[in-house]
Amino acid sequence: MEQLKTIGRELAMGSQGGFYQSKEFLDLVKSIGEARSKAEEDRIVLGEIETLKRRVSEPDIPKRKMKEYILRLVYVEMLGHDASFGYIHAVKMTHDDSLLVKRTGYLAVTLFLNEDHDLIILIVNTIQKDLKSDNYLVVCAALNAVCKLINEETIPAVLPQVVDLLAHPKEAVRKKAIMALHRFYQKSPSSVSHLVSNFRKRLCDNDPGVMGATLCPLFELVSTDVNSYKDLVISFVSILKQVAERRLPKAYDYHQMPAPFIQIKLLKILALLGSGDKQASENMYTVVGDIFRKCDSSSNIGNAVLYECICCVSSIYPNPKLLESAADAISRFLKSDSHNLKYMGIDALGRLIKISPEIAEQHQLAVIDCLEDPDDTLKRKTFELLYKMTKSTNVEVIVDRMIDYMISINDNHYKTEIASRCVELAEQFAPSNQWFIQIMNKVFEHAGDLVNIKVAHNLMRLIAEGFGEDDDSADSQLRSSAVDSYLHILGEPKIPSVFLQLICWVLGEYGTADGKYSASYITGKLSDVAEAYSNDETVKAYAVTALMKIYAFEIAAGRKVDMLPECQSLMEQFLASHSTDLQQRAYELQAVIGLDAHAVESIMPSDASCEDIEVDKALSFLNGYIQDSIEKGAQPYIPESERSGMLNISNFRNQDHHGASSHGLKFEAYELPKQTVQSRIPPATLASTEFVPVPEPMSVRESYPTTIVPSASSDAESTELKLRLDGVQKKWGRQTHSPATSTSSSTSKKTVNGIKQVDGSNTSNSSTWETYDSRKHVEINSEKQKLAASLFGGSSKTEKKPATGHKISKPSSHMVEKSHVRKSSMEIASEKKALVHQPPDLLDFGEPTVQSSDPPSVDPFKELEGLLEPTTQLGSTAAAATNSPDIMGLFTETPGGTHNKDDSDILSSLSKQPVTNMVGGATSTQVAQSSKGPNRKDSLEKDSLVRQMGVTPSSPNPNLFKDLLG
């Protein structure tokens, strides 16, 4: 047994070219592979950590052994556990003489450490040494590490060597040196600014690999500074031409496409260079046109290049012929059955409509199909397209759709995005204010906590300002309808805070304005809100202020104010609130109620939120008071800049004990309050107990302090009465609104957003939309056409829905026995020509049988052994047999094993041409097997050895092996 294992190990080494693996490593991999849950995996890894901690500190570890330990550490980190105890050993391994061990060390270090780790300094030396090595593979390994580990400070340590390596005879080294330089440029452009010309030079490198790599830094350089690289247009175009004409070595071909990844990069660069530059663009037309013609639209990679061409064409100076080709390609994408291609098509359409908006129309039905597709990715992409093509004629339909979708999703990131898009579109294209308010209500209702508070302020402003025309009746109608809708919405169970703030503000300002609702009704609602959301202080503050406004308007109108009992209890509660802001508001309310109608009207005029407030920043109205005070012996104001600490303190005392100087407390004993709020407030002001303007939001203080847009809330309102809460507020008040907010709202007189467009045609559109809703389930097709009409505004008959009935080779057809599959896929293959338009289904990787898999094909090893049986020349087979005869028995139970193997490995899909991907797995795999790299026997040996060494499944159907088959 022992002996067998040793033999196995040796064989494993032989067949794996010295990639030595011990039983322990194999066991680890096996147990991780078989772990059934994350908890089990964690347990294994934790055990492994303990083992490794012991092992790595043993003396005289052979380097092969050490390499394995390091790889096990990589596993530990990959599976989410900390392996920092072993980092130093990885660092040491980079010193090793053996290339393989060294490179593994570098690999581990780049995986473990970030560029700012303390250990990096230990590696820099090694890197410097290795960059000078005679063995170019060592240099390459070091350059890989340079790209990952060198930070701004260490760049100078390696820069000269890297620059020297740009001229290294080996192309692999030049390529990596270019990338290292690219990395330096990313880290610190200034450190290599004098070396940028090297990128241009290397573009003309003899080796296509180096040239291809150079495109990466050049792309970045061009995108930061287009104009400096206009001279390269000709070079890029000629390179692209040569690539497209297959001048590059065959090795760069991918699925019959000449160097597609290089083509794509070049097209990206050209798109940048040709943007808005007619002359540069004209140089590109021919080659881009050629690529359009040459691309094989039946393969994924062909379509990838086509897509890049479309992007390029829609970026550079427009050319009618190219635009036509792009439109053709887009329509092929959209008509395809593949969701991937549809996605690319929608994206490309979004780019092209910027130049030729009319092309959207012919694809309207396809777009609507995508919009209604259950696939979220496709849906989102389509919303992005709709967002790009919104205009005043279709805004209602689009925004309605967006809102429906917004309501349906849970992903907050995207919800926020789509909500802000709705707001943006609504602000830009709203056909009427009524509609705008409706939309905003919906946005607030469903995503209120996600939208920016500014949006709420905008809406308040809009309601306050109305249409901006001299049409008062329309304005008040708007407000009434807002009030109506808000009273209705208040019935909902859970309303976002921002929305509640908005509602309270509107109810306070306009709740009783049209006389439809009584003051007691509105105040009742407001106190309900304050009650129901008792842990939201901002809402409560808005509610109290709204109450105050209602009462003030009542008093000003000469009506008697009867405070509802619930309001009264609320007030009592707030008067004793821990929140100084609430407390202050409650006191203010109390004070306002006690005033007479005239006074109230001047401090709280109705509907005055838009009035200009004149601000006397110099506080000249206090001059008389100050004069009086100074005459009475008060100290004059000393500007902050001239104030010393001592003065400050004496001021302080002076202020606080004005008129009570007999007080004996010694303030000198305390630390100097350097940053106190008081120090910023003019002493004269502080001396007063009558007026206490707040230091910063003073701008909003005078004239009409109260009706300021509520965002100014605490600060603004605090100015109204005599409470000296300002300083406290500043320091402690949680609800303090930033002065910035208050200023922004106090400047609300500025013109609002451009919501002035009233478009007559919209009414018809929205009615179309309603009918759409009502007939939802009756006529899907006409419904779609209607939707299309409202979105695109044109006739929807131009295009028929892409045929979708052509799915012969869907997995279901593969449920049959393998032989059948084989046969039928042959047939399908022959039908292929008829299906040129049908793009490969990207996920249908010819493993349909896997999907429908029958239980016996579960264990790839079984299959391997099954395969192995006919070729019994291997001694190991016998070993395996003696080892685990029952398992051998299992193999023979699967007569179809040979075929199953086709499905079991990742391979099955590889051998196929992209088109056959969709057709089915079995067809061409056999060909592949004979032509694949290391022969089949080798891989069988490899796997049988693995089995011998203890990785044999411990149960007939262990997880790891089942996994492979799906």
Add this chain to the structure above:
Amino acid sequence: MKEMGIRFILMVNKQGQTRLAQYYEWLTLEERRALEGEIVRKCLARNEQQCSFVEHRNYKIVYRRYASLFFLVGVENDENELAILEFIHLLVETMDRHFGNVCELDIMFHLEKAHFMLEEMVMNGSIVETSKANILSPIQLMEKAS
């Protein structure tokens, strides 16, 4: 750090177990763990008819499934998704040429080799090499040497 086309490459099996992870921007262990959990859940829940692309936060994931193994590539939003999809395929083809009928276990047993291949193909988050011969030759030379 602007042009970081590829942010990370992950290989994850159907059970959501990570088989290979390479990040081109630094993330802490916790961040990696959270990210892998999130996106794997997202991608594994999708069916084969759906797009091979998923938006996640401010970037996109392009994924492709081979037998039980998922290859996930996180890319910037303006990346050509279809090209990334084919890049994954190229990677698998390359591994296949080297291992011969590559399977999940090959990657597990030879994690470092899989990484070496990626090191040749992607640097600084950009695709730098697509010739299989060029990708594999350093690995073959190393094997010969040791």
